Amino acid sequence: MDTTTAGIVFIAALVIALAVVHVPLGDYMYRVFARDKHSRAERVIYRLIGVQPGVEQTWGIYARSVLAFSAVSVLFLFFLQLSQGRLPLHPHDPGTPMTGSLAWNTAISFVTNTNWQNYAGESTMGHVVQMCGLAVQNFVSAAVGIAVAVALVRGFARHRTGELGNFWVDLVRGTIRILLPLSFVFAIVLISGGVIENFHLFSQTATTVADTGAQTLPGGPVASQEAIKLLGTNGGGFFNVNSAHPFENPTAWTNFVEIFLLLVIGFSLPRTFGRMVGSKKQGFAIVSVMATLALFSTILTNFFQLHHHGTVPTAVGAALEGVETRFGVADSATFASATTLTSTGAVDSAHDSMTSTGGLMAMFNMQLGEVAPGGTGSGLYGMLILAVITVFIAGLMVGRTPEYLGKKITPREIKLAAAYFLVTPLIVLTGTAAAMALPGERAAMANSGPHGLSEVLYAFTSAANNNGSAFAGLSANTTWWNTALGLAMVFGRFVPIIFALALAGSLAAQGRTPESDGTLPTHRPLFVGMVAGVTIILVALTFLPALALGPLAEGIH
Template sequence: MNTTTAGIVFVAALVIALAVVHVPLGDYMYRVFAREKHSRAERVIYRLIGVQPGVEQTWGVYARSVLAFSAVGVLFLFFLQLLQGRLPLHLHDPGTPMTGDLAWNTAISFVTNTNWQSYAGESTMGHIVQMCGLAVQNFVSAAVGIAVAIALVRGFARHRTGDLGNFWVDLVRGTIRILLPMAFVFAIVLICGGVIENFHLFSQTASTVANTGSQTLPGGPVASQEVIKLLGTNGGGFFNVNSAHPFENPTAWTNFVEIFLLLVISFSLPRTFGRMVGSKKHGFAIVAVMGTLALFSTILTNFFQLHHHGTVPTAVGAAMEGVETRFGVADSATFASATTLTSTGAVDSAHDSMTSTGGMMAMFNMQLGEVAPGGTGSGLYGMLILAVITVFVAGLMVGRTPEYLGKKITPREIKLAAAYFLVTPLIVLTGTAAAMALPGERASMANTGPHGLSEVLYAFTSAANNNGSAFAGLSANTPWWNTALGLAMVFGRFVPIIFVLALAGSLAAQGRTPASDGTLPTHRPLFVGMVAGVTIILVALTFLPALALGPLAEGIH
C-alpha cells in the first residue's frame, strides 16, 4: 500500500468511527443536560461548594460564575507551581526553573484550555503538579467549554425567560457524567497500547540499543493525563515532544485512537444541539458544516505536506523533516490538521518543520475560529455564532429580518455575534505587530524573513484561539513572551465567552417567531454551503495579508 492510499484509508476509517459514535454519544450528552434529577455524588458536591442546583441563572450570573471559577483555578495552579519543590514526587533538579512569569503563563494556559507550554514537561513539572494541577484543569476547563455551549443552546431552545441553567450544575455534570467515564475507559485502552502509567521520576535506567551504555528514562502517570489532554481538547503533553513521544503515543493504532479522542466530543455535540432545540435536522446541518471544513482542510494539509517546499524541508531536501517516522507523512499531517481544527494543540510531529503551505493550513485552521469541529464546547458555540452571522447576511440579500430557529436576529444579536468574531483577530494581529516591532522580542525567532514572521503569527494565533501548538523555532520562555501570550490566552478565552452568554440571554428572552414563506431554511445543503463559505471568507478577509507576508511568501520564495 503506497503512502497516498494509506492516508486515504486512515482518514476514511476515522470518519467512519466518528460517524458511528455521533448519534449515541450526542444523545447521551443530551440526556445528561436535560435530566432534572441529581445523583448522590452530585448532591454531595453541591453541598460542599454551597450551590443550590434547582436555582437557575441569568446570563450575567452565569458569566460571573465562569469567571470566578476560572480565576480561582488560575490562582491555585499558579501557587502550586511555585511551591512544587516542597511537595512529594517533585523534581530535585528541574531543567527549566519555575519563575513567576512562567508560572503565570502556565496557569493561564491550562485554565483557558490552551495548554501552551513554554517548558519541557518531564524536566520541569513534578508529578503532583501534573496530576493535581494540570490534569485537573484538563477536566474542568473542558467542562467549562461544554457548559457555555449548552447555555447558548438553551438560549435558542427557550422562550421568554432570562434563565440559562446553572453553571455549577452544568460544570459538575459535564465532568462527572461525560469526561471522567470516557477518560477512565480510554486510559485503559492507551495503557493496553503501551502508554506508561507509573510514579517513577528519573529512576529507571535502560541499556542503549548498541549496548554501549545506559540511559535514564523519565516516567509518570502519563496515560491518565494523555487521554483527557485529547478528550478535552487541551493538548498539553506530559513530555516535551508531546504525542511524538513513544511513552505518550507508542504505535500507529494509538495514534489513530488519539486523533479520534480529540475529535469525538466536538463532532457529537451538534447532535446534542439538535435534540435540545427539537430539530435533529439542524444538528445534522451543523455537523455537516464542520465535517465539510474538516475534510477540506485535512486533504489540503496532506497534499501540501507531500510537496516539500519551505525553509526547513527545502534545507534538508525532504518533506519527512520533523515528521514522526513511525507514522509517516499522511498520519502526521492528519494529526496536525485535527489538532488545529480543534483547540487541542497536541502534536505528533514538528509543526515548525512543516512545508510552508502545510504550516499555513495549520494556522488557517486556528484562524477559522477552530469550529471544524473546534474545542470541546467552544467549537459548537463558535459554529452557532457563524450560523447567526450567515442568516444575517442572507437576510440582507433578500431584504428580510433574519431568523434562526424561530429567533429573530436583531441588531443586538448581530452586534454580539460580530464582537465575538472580531475579538480573536484583534488579539492575534495586535500581538504579532507588537512582537515584530520590538527588536528584543524578534530575537526570540530562530529564523528571519517570512518564516520568522510565521513563527510569531503562529504563536499569537495559537494563544488567542486557545490551541496551544507552536512553531517551536520561537523561544517563548521570556518575561515578555510569557506575559503577552498569557494575556492573549485570557482575553481570547473569556471575552468571547461573555459575548456568547450575552447572546444566549438575548435569544432566551425572545418569543418564538413562526416560519413564513420568506424564512430561509437553515437545515438544508444550501445553508450548509453558505455557513462554510461565510466562515472561509471571513477568515480570508481578516488574515490573508498576514498570511501573505508569512507562509505564502515563504512558499513562493
C-alpha cells in the same frame, strides 16, 4: 500500499469511527443536561461548594460564575507551581526553572484550555503538579466549554425567560458524567497500547541496544492524563515532545485513537444541540458544516505535506524533517490538521518543520475559530455564532429580518455575534504587530524573513484561539512573551465567552417567531454551504495580508 493510499484509508477510518459514535454519544450528552435528577456524588459536591442546583441563572450571573471559577483556578495553579519544589514526586534537578512569569503563563494556559507549554513537562513539572493541578484543569476547563455551549443552545431553545441553567450544575455534570467515564475507559485503552502509567521519576535506567551505556528513562502517570488531554481538547503533553514521544503515543493504532479522541466530543455535540432545540436536522446541518471544513482542510494539509516543498524541508534536504517516522507524513499531517481544527494543540510532529503551505493550513485552521469541530464546547458555540452571522447576511440579501431557529436576529444579536468574531483577530494581529515592532522580542525568532514572521503569527494565533501548539523555533520563555501570550489566552477565551452568553440571554428573552414563506431553511445543503463559505471568506479577508507576508511569501521564495 503507497503513502497516499494509506493516508486515504486512515482518514476514511476516522470518518467512519466518528460517524458511528455521533448519535449515541450526542444523545447521551443530551440526556446528561436535560434531566433534572442529581446523583448522590453530585449532591455532595453541591453542598460542599454551597450551590443550590435547582436555582437557575441569568446570563450575567452565569458569566460571572465562569469568570470567578476560572480566576480561583488560575490562582491555585499559579501558587501550586511555585511551591512544587517542596512537594513529593518532584525532579531534583528541574530542566526549566519555574519563574513567576512562567507559572503565570502556564496557569493561564491550562485554565483557558490552551495548554501552551514553555517548559519541558517531564523535567520541569513534578507528578503532584501534573496530577493535582494540570490534569484537574484538563477536566474542568473542557467542562467549562461544554457548559457555555449548552447555555447558548438553551438560549435558542427557550422562550421569554432570562434563565440559562446553572453553571455549577453544568460544570459538575459535564465533568462527572461525560469526561471522567470516557477518560477512564480510554486511559485503559491507551495503557493496553503501550502508553505508560507509573509514578517513576528519572530512576529507571536501561542499557542501549548497542550496549554503549545506560540511558535514563522518564516515567509518570501518563495514560490517565493522555486520555483527558485529547478528549477535552487540551493538548498539554506530559513529555516535551507531546504525542511524538513513544511513552505518550507508542504505535500507529494509538495515533489513530488519539486523533479520534480529540475529535469525538466536538463532532458529537451538534447532535446534542439538535436534540435540545427539537430538530435533529438542525444538528445534522451544523455537523455537516464542521465535517466539510475539516475534510477540506485535512485533504489540503496532506497534499501540501506530501507534494510541496518549503524552506525548512528544502534546507535539510528531506521531506521527513520534523515528521515522526513511526507514523509517516500522511498520518502526521492528519494529526496536525485535527489538532489545529480543534483547540487541542497536541502534536505528533514538529509544526515548525512543516512545508510553508502545510504550516499555513495549520494557522488557517486556528484562524477559522477552531470550529471544525473546534474545542470541546467552544467549537459548537463558535459555529452557532457563525450560523447567526450567515443568517443575517442572507437576510440582507433578500431584504427581510433574518431568523434562526425561531428567533429574530435583531441589531443587538448581530452586534454580539460580530463582536464575538472580531475579538480573536484583533488579539492576534495586535500581538503579532507588537512583537515584530520590538527588536528585543524579534530576537526570540530562530529564523529571519517570512518564516520568522510565521513563528510569531503562529504563536499569537495559537494563544488567542486557545490552541497551544507552536512553531517551536520561537524562544518564548521570557517575561515579555509569557505575559503577552498569557494575556492573549485570557482575552481570547473569556471575552468571546461573555459575548456568547450575552447572545444566549438575548435569544432566550425572545418569543418564538413562526416560520413563513420568507424564512431561510437552515437544515438544507444550501445553508451548509453558505455557513462554510461565510466562515472561510471572513477569515480570509481578516488574515490574508498577514499570511501573505508569512507562509505564502515563504512558499514562493
